[in-house]
Amino acid sequence: MDKTAISRGLQRAPLGQFLLWLGPWIALLVFGVYCAYLCLRYGLHLTNMDNRFAFGAWIFLDLTVIALGAGAFFTGFLLYILKRKELRAVINSAVTIGFICYSGAVVILMVDVGQPLRAWFTFWHPNVHSMLTEVTFCITCYLGVLAFEYIPILLKNRKLRQIPSFLVFEFNMHKVMYVLAGAGTFLSFFHQGSLGGLYGVLNGRPFVYRESFGIWPTTF
Numbered sequence: 001m002d003k004t005a006i007s008r009g010l011q012r013a014p015l016g017q018f019l020l021w022l023g024p025w026i027a028l029l030v031f032g033v034y035c036a037y038l039c040l041r042y043g044l045h046l047t048n049m050d051n052r053f054a055f056g057a058w059i060f061l062d063l064t065v066i067a068l069g070a071g072a073f074f075t076g077f078l079l080y081i082l083k084r085k086e087l088r089a090v091i092n093s094a095v096t097i098g099f100i101c102y103s104g105a106v107v108i109l110m111v112d113v114g115q116p117l118r119a120w121f122t123f124w125h126p127n128v129h130s131m132l133t134e135v136t137f138c139i140t141c142y143l144g145v146l147a148f149e150y151i152p153i154l155l156k157n158r159k160l161r162q163i164p165s166f167l168v169f170e171f172n173m174h175k176v177m178y179v180l181a182g183a184g185t186f187l188s189f190f191h192q193g194s195l196g197g198l199y200g201v202l203n204g205r206p207f208v209y210r211e212s213f214g215i216w217p218t219t220f
Helices: 015-042 057-063 065-069 071-081 085-089 091-112 131-155 164-175 177-197
Strands: none
Touching: 015 091, 065 071, 065 091, 065 131, 071 085, 071 091, 071 131, 071 177, 085 091, 091 131, 131 164, 131 177, 164 177
16 A cells, blocks of 8 residues: 555554444444435335424434534634634544535435435425425535535645645635635524424424414524
């Protein structure tokens, strides 16, 4: 193996130890693929989502994985906007975790709509009375912001840094990183508003149900 591909200060783990670490993640991935197959094969009722009860797999992801991934935006806000330089050591890890989490969110949304090949219908024919529409729009915007924030991490590879044009591009991206950090933090306010408004669109919860919650501006 080319040792230049390994970061400085790191030692290559033995194959057995690496496979032992990789095993649980592969098992989790296989379990996710199996669950996606069940949803697509037997219907969305497996996630308990219907017209009266809007909690499907997507809201589970909203409250768990998205909460973890949102740390990327807040860390970027503290580092690039509030100039907390001590967070520079963890910003790359935060962005990587956030990118993985929001990528998973987009995948689970495609499964939850029931027909992944028609997932683009959410953007071309949006249902303005659906919280899922708001979540889809916001998560897609988040993923786009994180993709741009992830580019400098890829360009830090020592092989890529030998290409002058990539080095210049990485330097210029760092100059505008505060714009991306601010955009990500701003977008977070819209998406998190859906968590507070979610109960309001459930007919089965008359205590908090209000018809106006089903129309977009009031969901924020």
